[in-house]
Amino acid sequence: MDMEKMVAYAKQHGFVFQGSELYGGLANTWDYGPLGALMKNRVKALWWQRFIQEDLRTVGLDSSILMNPAVWKASGHIDGFNDPLIDCKACRARHRADHLIESFDASLHADGLTPEALDAIIKEKKIPCSSCGKHDFTPVRQFNLMFKTAQGVLDAQSQAIYLRPETAQGIFVNVKNIQRALRLKVPFGIGQIGKSFRNEITPGNFIFRTREFEQMELEFFCKPGDEKRWFSHYKNASKQFLLDLGIKEDNIQLRDHDATELSHYSDATTDIDFRYPWGFDELWGIASRTDFDLKQHETHSGEDLRLRDPETNETYLPYVIEPSLGVERLFLALLFDAYKEETLEDGETRINLALHPAVAPYSVAVFPLIKKYHGEAAQALASTLSKSIELVYDDTGKIGKRYRRQDAIGTPFAITVDDETLSNQTVTLRERDTMAQSRVNVKDLPELLRQKTAF
Ligand code: GAP
Secondary structure, three states: OOHHHHHHHHHHOOOEEEOOHHHOOOOOOEEEOHHHHHHHHHHHHHHHHHHHHOOOOEEEEOOOOEOOHHHHHHHOHHHHOEEEEEEEOOOOOEEEHHHHHHHHOOOOOOOOOOHHHHHHHHHHOOOOOOOOOOOOEOOOEEEEOOEEEEEOOOHHHOEEEEEOOOOHHHHHOOHHHHHHHHOOOOOEEEEEEEEEEOOOOOOEOOOOEOOEEEEEEEEEEEOOOOHHHHHHHHHHHHHHHHHHOOOOHHHEEEEEOOOOOOOOOOOEEEEEEEEEOOEEEEEEEEEEEEOHHHHHHHHHHOOOOOEEOOOOOOEEOOEEEEEEEEHHHHHHHHHHHHEEEEEOOOOOEEEEEOOOOOOOOOOEEEEEOOHHHHHHHHHHHHHHHOOOOOEEEOOOOOHHHHHHHHHHOOOOEEEEEOHHHHHHOEEEEEEOOOOOEEEEEHHHHHHHHHHHOOO
C-alpha cells in the first residue's frame, strides 16, 4: 500500500478529503469525511480512556489555543522553535535543510544541527536540490514555526498573538490551579487533546505532517529523582496502547534521541516510530522535560509554582514526563497497519480494513436480506441499536457486495435480517475477519456487541 493509493482509498471511502477542494484546494489541508470523523473521535476517546480515565493519577483539561504571548517567550518557542530553512536559487524551491540532507543520504543524521553545520554538509556532499537537481543554495537560516495572528478589532490596539504550537503549555500554566482545585498529590498527570499549529517548512506525506493538527498530550509531574522510572513507565504504556489497538509489533520501534536531536526543554527523549511507506518515522514522542517549563514560567511570571510533597512536606518544582502523540499520525498508522487485500477461497478479492473493533468507524452494519420483505424489521432493529452503538444501514445491492463494502471500511460485524428474524427473533451475525456467521437472538445483540467492541 503506497501513499498515493492510500490517499485515493481514503477519499473514495469518505475518510479524508483534500481541504477546500472545490476551490483548487489549500496546500496540505485535509478535511475528515464521515468515516474519518468517526474514526478520529474513536482514536481520541480511546486515548482518553487509557491515559486519563483508567489511570487514577491523571486528570483532563481543555485549555485555549490562544494564550498570552508571554507564555511562548517563557517556554522558549518565540526564540527557539525554529527549523532550518534553505532556498534553491535556481528554482526557488524551499527546503528544510535537515530533511534535504537526510533524504539525499539516509545514513546522514542532520536533525538538530546548527545552520553552519548543515551548510557544511550540503557543500561537502554537493547535495542537489530535490526539485531541480542543481546545487545552488542560499545559506541555511532559522525559520520560526509559530503561526502569528492579531487579537483586537482596532489596528492600533491589536496585539500580536500566536496559535499554540503544542498543547503542553496550557497544562503547565494551569498546574497550580488544577493541583489546588483537585487536591492532587505528586505524582500526578494532566492530559489534554487539542489542535496545534506549526508553519512547517515542508509539510507533506498526506496527513503525516500538516500545519494544523491535533495532539494528545500528557504531562506527568513527579518528584525530582523519580523521572527515570516514570519515563520508562510511559515508554512501556505508550507502546502497549499501540499494541492493544492492534498495531503489529513489527511495524513499531523505539528510538532514543541523541544529544544533537534533543529539544531545548528535554534531557531524554524516545520516539515510537511507525513503519510508514517511506520508512520508520515519528509517531509518538516521549520526553523527559525536567523542571524546564515550570522553572521558566516561575521566572517569567514571578509566581511560585513549587508543589508540596505529601510525604516529606518539602516543596519543589516537580519533574515532568511527557508522552505526546499526534491524532492524525496515529490515524494514518492505523489505516496502513490494517489495510489488506485478500484473495478468498472462491478466487474473489476483497479489501479488509482489519481495524480493532473499538477503533473502526462503524461498529456494525445492519442489512435486510431482501429489502421488500425484511426492510421494515431491519430498519426498526437499526433504530434500536443506534441508541447504543455507531452503525450503518445498507439495503442496496447483493448481500455479498454489501459485506465487501463494509469489509473495505473496517466494519467488524454485520447483522442480516431475514425470514427467520420475522418468525423467531434471531439474526445472522457475520464477523469481518473470519467471515464466520452465527445465529444470534435479537435481545442479546446490545450486550454481545458491547463486549465484542470493547477496548
Ligand atoms: N509537546 C511536545 C511536542 O509537541 P513534538 O515531538 O514536536 O513534541 C509531538 O510533537 C507529536 O505531535 C509528534 O510525535 C507527532 O505525533 C505530532 N506532530 C508534531 N508535529 C506535527 C505536524 N506538523 N503534523 C502532524 N502531527 C504532528
